[in-house]
Amino acid sequence: MQLLFGFLLAILIAYLAYRAHSLNKSGALAASFTGMIIFGVGGWQWAILLLTFFITSSVLSRSFKKRKQGLDEKFSKGHERDAGQVFGNGGLATAFAALHFFFPNELWPWLGFAATLAAVNADTWATELGVLNPHPPRMITDLRKVVEKGTSGGISLIGTLASLAGSALIGILAASLHPTTDSFSIFIIITMSGLAGALFDSFLGATVQAMYYCPTDKKETEKHPLHTCGTPTVHIRGWTWLDNDWVNFACSACGAFGVVVVLIFGL
């Protein structure tokens, strides 16, 4: 019954998101799949966490449009997410929901699931709210180096606080939806793991993420093969396979890794 209801709910939400232009066609198919596993296998607690990420990131991506004008890089895809973005952000969360099916009485799939979502939520909040920082960001690998807003690897005070808030929101939900265990510990573990994931995302952006150059705009960009202006971009640094979707995946994996560390050291 839950399985069937979860399936229908996932398809309905993906369809509404598609109609609202939050997802394109491939994104809607991917979201139906991830939603079906997470809602169907996990149930309503899992659904609340996923929807919190999905709804807040969709709303934030539509907010502060004026501030984002001219920052074509991170925001050029508009707010329509494709399958790569859906799996980059939610692929690992889906895997943890599937693991819950095999280990229904264990807490760790829930912690892993929550930590991956805390990480991608933290990262999204930082990206979308970081534009409100009054000063340009600084490189995470060299805080003396000031960079343009929207540069991968750039961090700011407002962005980092947004990260913490985005992570803490998932942390609070993860703890309160599992009231039988030590809620405060869960809150701390998830919040810290999520923040670590978002910082790792920035670190990869500053170091090994594939970066390109647009000769027309004379600008660094993540976009490849074509820039938003239509000009073919040239690879300048980073691993060519490590695009933004894989960086988001690594961000979520770092969140899950935080939980693994805590469980191994038995906190």
Ligand SMILES: [Zn+2]
């Ligand atoms: Zn260009």
